[in-house]
Amino acid sequence: MRRIGSLILAGIFLAGCGTVSPQVATRRWISTTSFTTAFHNLHDDLDRTVSYLRRPRRDTLELRTLCRVVSLDLHKLNDTLPSPDAQANELLAGGLDRLSRGTALCSAATGESSPAPLLREFRSAYGGIYFGALRMWSVAGLADQSR
Numbered sequence: 557m558r559r560i561g562s563l564i565l566a567g568i569f570l571a572g573c574g575t576v577s578p579q580v581a582t583r584r585w586i587s588t589t590s591f592t593t594a595f596h597n598l599h600d601d602l603d604r605t606v607s608y609l610r611r612p613r614r615d616t617l618e619l620r621t622l623c624r625v626v627s628l629d630l631h632k633l634n635d636t637l638p639s640p641d642a643q644a645n646e647l648l649a650g651g652l653d654r655l656s657r658g659t660a661l662c663s664a665a666t667g668e669s670s671p672a673p674l675l676r677e678f679r680s681a682y683g684g685i686y687f688g689a690l691r692m693w694s695v696a697g698l699a700d701q702s703r
Contacts, residue, residue: 581640582696589636592701595689598629599682599702602655605662606678609671616667623662630655633685644691651684 576584586592605622608614634652638645658677665674686702693701 578640578695579697582692583698585639586692586696586698589639591633591636591639591689591692594629594633594636595685595702598626598633598685601625601629602678602682606675609674614667614671616665619665619667620663623659623665626655627659627663630659639692641692641695644688644695647684647688647691649688651681651686651688654684655681657681 601622605619605626608619608622630652633648637648639648654677658674658681661677662674689702690700693699
């Protein structure tokens with residue numbers, strides 16, 4: 557009986573040796589996937605596109621180019637997933653999905669299209685992406701890296 561108890565304790569002890577904390581796992585994941593760089597690229601290009609949409613006059617070709625750049629950025633950020641944190645994954649996936657729909661609408665828009673629906677989609681999408689990123693940095697024990 558004593559021997560079985562010793563084996564169980566040894567098994568529990570050894571099982572704990574190979575575990576990594578969520579903070580360490582997430583921090584490693586962030587650095588190996590370049591998540592923060594992908595987030596910044598998406599943020600900057602989305603900001604540029606939103607600024608362009610707010611102009612009174614827009615060129616269809618330039619608008620569609622900006623939308624395609626945002627689409628490429630969202631795919632690059634999506635390629636970093638999944639992360640070690642399920643809640644951050646859910647927030648990011650929801651935001652990226654919404655942004656995908658927004659970029660599809662944007663790519664079909666013309667210079668004369670109303671920017672209001674696109675701005676709503678982008679704002680909502682970015683919210684999910686931003687809060688997912690905040691969650692990621694928080695789990696990793698990092699300060700807000702959004703700037």
